[in-house]
Amino acid sequence: MRTKFNLLATLLMVVLCVGFTSCSDDEKDEIQSDKTLALLVGSWERTETWEHTYSKYDPLTGKTETVTETETYNIVFTFNSDKTYSRYRSGEYEETETGTYNYYQDTKKLTLGDETGSYAVTILEISDKKLIIDDDGDVEEYTRKK
Numbered sequence: 001m002r003t004k005f006n007l008l009a010t011l012l013m014v015v016l017c018v019g020f021t022s023c024s025d026d027e028k029d030e031i032q033s034d035k036t037l038a039l040l041v042g043s044w045e046r047t048e049t050w051e052h053t054y055s056k057y058d059p060l061t062g063k064t065e066t067v068t069e070t071e072t073y074n075i076v077f078t079f080n081s082d083k084t085y086s087r088y089r090s091g092e093y094e095e096t097e098t099g100t101y102n103y104y105q106d107t108k109k110l111t112l113g114d115e116t117g118s119y120a121v122t123i124l125e126i127s128d129k130k131l132i133i134d135d136d137g138d139v140e141e142y143t144r145k146k
Contacts, residue, residue: 034105036103036105036108036123036126037103039126039127039128040079040103040110040123040126040131041079041080041081042078042079042144042145043076043077043078043079043144043145044076044077044078044079044131044142044143044144044145045074045075045076045077045142045143045144045145046074046075046140046141046142046143047072047073047074047075048072048073048074048075049070049071049072050070050071050072050073051068051069051070051071052068052069052070052071053066053067053068053069054066054067054069055067071091071092072091073089073090073091073092074089074090074091075087075088075089075142076088076090076145077142079101083100083101083102084098084099084100084101085098085099085100085101085112086098087112097112097114098114099112099113099114099115099118100112100113100114101113103123107122108122108123108124109121109122109123110122110123110133119136121133121134121135121136122134124139128144129143129144130142130143130144131143131144
């Protein structure tokens, strides 16, 4: 009877040891496989053209004409390793935004926050040269700035 008990106890210890070691390695591999934060650090740029068409009434001629205005601007995001960022938009209306960011691996969400509030975008794709995000339905593609 004592031999059966020793054999059962040994078998139980072996099963528990194997179970614990296999679980911890899987979690480490999953965390290490997501290199999004390492790739994100740096400057990303995109150029966008905005076109606005509207009707304009000329009181001198009494005619209404259609006017189309086009604006081209650049947006540059810079992500730092200390989890701070800046966003600069050039063009007719320049603006700068600075704040902090967090990345959530499980949802691929990147939250950006400054003194006025925060918002989230989803990282759809990231590589050494390209960053594609979904900003509330607007898909934006950035290239790494040299």
